[in-house]
Amino acid sequence: GENVEQHPSTLSVQEGDSAVIKCTYSDSASNYFPWYKQELGKRPQLIIDIRSNVGEKKDQRIAVTLNKTAKHFSLHITETQPEDSAVYFCAARAFYDYKLSFGAGTTVTVRA
Amino acid sequence: NAGVTQTPKFRILKIGQSMTLQCTQDMNHNYMYWYRQDPGMGLKLIYYSVGAGITDKGEVPNGYNVSRSTTEDFPLRLELAAPSQTSVYFCAVSGPSNQPQHFGDGTRLSIL
Numbered sequence: 676g677e678n679v680e681q682h683p684s685t686l687s688v689q690e691g692d693s694a695v696i697k698c699t700y701s702d703s704a705s706n707y708f709p710w711y712k713q714e715l716g717k718r719p720q721l722i723i724d725i726r727s728n729v730g731e732k733k734d735q736r737i738a739v740t741l742n743k744t745a746k747h748f749s750l751h752i753t754e755t756q757p758e759d760s761a762v763y764f765c766a767a768r769a770f771y772d773y774k775l776s777f778g779a780g781t782t783v784t785v786r787a
Numbered sequence: 788n789a790g791v792t793q794t795p796k797f798r799i800l801k802i803g804q805s806m807t808l809q810c811t812q813d814m815n816h817n818y819m820y821w822y823r824q825d826p827g828m829g830l831k832l833i834y835y836s837v838g839a840g841i842t843d844k845g846e847v848p849n850g851y852n853v854s855r856s857t858t859e860d861f862p863l864r865l866e867l868a869a870p871s872q873t874s875v876y877f878c879a880v881s882g883p884s885n886q887p888q889h890f891g892d893g894t895r896l897s898i899l
Binding site: 709717719724726764773774775778 | 830835877885891
């Protein structure tokens with residue numbers, strides 16, 4: 676089955692700086708890669724996703740890049756704000772599967 | 788439009804008791820999932836369903852049972868509650884192909 680590794684496990688950034696989270700996946704059949712943000716005590720919420728026919732996708736201060744050859748994808752948050760503090764999960768799903776495989780999560784802290 | 792509704796929000800059980808966690812969706816999606824999230828940890832898949840009458844085990848199914856008699860409902864049953872089942876339980880739904888999973892608000896379960 677798919678195995679997703681996520682790094683780093685914790686990330687502290689100064690407000691206004693950028694944050695980058697990286698994930699690698701093992702199954703070359705994976706073609707869907709969502710990112711979720713989970714604030715303390717809340718449910719995971721989808722913030723951006725990318726499909727394998729696209730190399731990069733942006734939504735305001737958030738961008739995701741995908742390198743299919745190297746089997747890794749990354750989340751980039753620019754101009755970080757205190758409300759970006761949360762746990763972020765990457766995930767991957769193979770075209771033949773109904774399930775998502777999640778990374779272990781990255782706790783992002785934005786220092787004011 | 789409620790999306791994914793989970794009840795109850797909180798529950799305390801005694802060891803050996805049984806209970807059913809309810810999950811109802813009004814999104815008309817076929818795929819439904821149950822996850823557990825232990826404190827400070829990631830999401831672990833318990834069971835999932837690809838349609839009414841069809842269920843399958845995830846990575847941590849022991850101690851749980853599910854049923855799927857309708858598209859809308861996917862209840863999770865704990866038969867003999869154990870302290871190791873203290874966790875937050877999330878239900879999620881998704882549409883076909885490469886569609887994102889949408890999570891409910893979760894049920895916080897403590898077993899004492």
